[in-house]
């Protein structure tokens with residue numbers, strides 16, 4: 451579709467659009483025009499809007515998994531006509547956004563807190579293009595919808611929080627009520643691609659292991675070439691200080707008694723207990739989670755789930771516990787299990803106070819886990835998974851403890867004795883570190 455046609459079509463749609471309420475600033479409907487209709491940071495946006503999404507644009511949905519977002523993007527791109535390659539991402543997967551296109555972030559839906567959080571975390575002014583309702587959020591809803599209307603809201607968010615919004619509505623002709631939209635057939639045909647793309651995502655997350663960090667300040671973007679050369683934005687400091695959120699990592703081999711001792715500490719000290727394993731299992735069970743299968747596989751194999759997922763789950767839980775329960779002291783159980791996780795968490799969420807490390811011989815761990823396996827229902831409390839977990843623990847997780855130890859941040863506790871004996875030692879170490887009940 452030519453840009454003039456788009457503009458005309460947009461103009462037809464905009465008669466019905468209302469002024470969108472941004473973040474304390476004016477929403478100004480404006481058609482996409484040929485050439486750079488907008489200046490400064492959003493100069494590239496007309497090329498990225500609606501039917502003319504540019505290759506490299508990022509599609510993100512604050513509240514959906516990457517694959518769901520991808521599905522929508524596919525649907526969307528098929529609906530609007532051929533597109534080159536539309537990149538996509540999810541705020542959970544920060545690296546993807548950095549890597550793909552540090553210029554424009556397109557999100558389906560409102561600028562949700564998670565997206566804004568991402569922007570804040572990046573410490574940079576990100577031009578954000580938000581596609582607003584009524585983008586059908588799911589395939590089913592799409593099938594039910596008889597009209598295809600797309601509204602777009604473009605917003606630039608600066609570090610100071612100022613925001614300029616542009617409302618753009620792209621409207622297509624109404625289909626006859628019961629007519630099967632042509633895109634439906636296209637979409638069905640393309641469905642098998644989704645699994646390939648999903649696998650690509652998983653391997654990309656894997657390969658991302660220790661993503662690099664860049665300090666980043668967003669300059670005014672003049673053209674795509676310049677944009678491509680920009681370094682990746684990152685949150686430049688942690689979300690919380692240790693005073694705002696006191697974090698104690700609780701580490702030890704599988705079955706060392708971390709959960710058991712955390713329960714005691716919660717009872718006596720008022721900590722918020724966050725088990726990374728439990729959060730992952732919850733996410734795995736969450737209806738609609740696109741990470742579910744991946745997490746299941748990683749847990750069964752005793753492997754470490756990509757840190758982007760775990761850190762985001764932990765951050766969400768900390769933020770919620772502070773807001774809802776007013777918690778200020780946290781036990782983070784079973785995390786970090788890999789050095790890059792430790793570094794990243796302290797860099798973007800909060801530096802830990804210290805680590806409680808429960809030390810226990812492998813034979814005892816194995817006995818405990820097999821015993822627990824009789825009733826736990828955990829998919830990894832079986833001998834094959836246990837052996838793999840031990841291997842991961844020794845090879846990948848122990849170096850984390852060693853690194854913290856070098857910083858004088860480890861309280862090592864022998865965990866072979868009975869739970870109440872171990873707990874006495876735990877209390878002594880908390881006391882030594884000045885931790886008081888809340």
Ligand SMILES: Nc1ncnc2c1ncn2[C@@H]1O[C@H](COP(=O)(O)OP(=O)(O)OP(=O)(O)O)[C@@H](O)[C@H]1O
Pocket residue numbers: 702703704705706707708709710711727784818819821822865866867868869870872
């Ligand atoms: N000191 C102890 N002596 C004997 N058994 C223990 C001791 N501490 C915990 N257990 C038992 O060992 C099993 C594992 O304990 P727990 O679940 O607390 O370990 P964990 O370190 O949290 O394990 P995972 O890392 O697999 O989540 C449980 O059945 C628990 O009752």
Ligand SMILES: O=c1ccn([C@@H]2O[C@H](COP(=O)(O)O)[C@@H](O)[C@H]2O)c(=O)[nH]1
Pocket residue numbers: 704725726727728730748749750751752753754755756760783784785786787830839
């Ligand atoms: O930070 C983490 C924590 C856990 N996992 C995965 O979950 C299982 C079970 O963890 P538990 O702490 O024993 O409940 C673990 O073996 C890992 O596969 C993770 O990937 N990252």
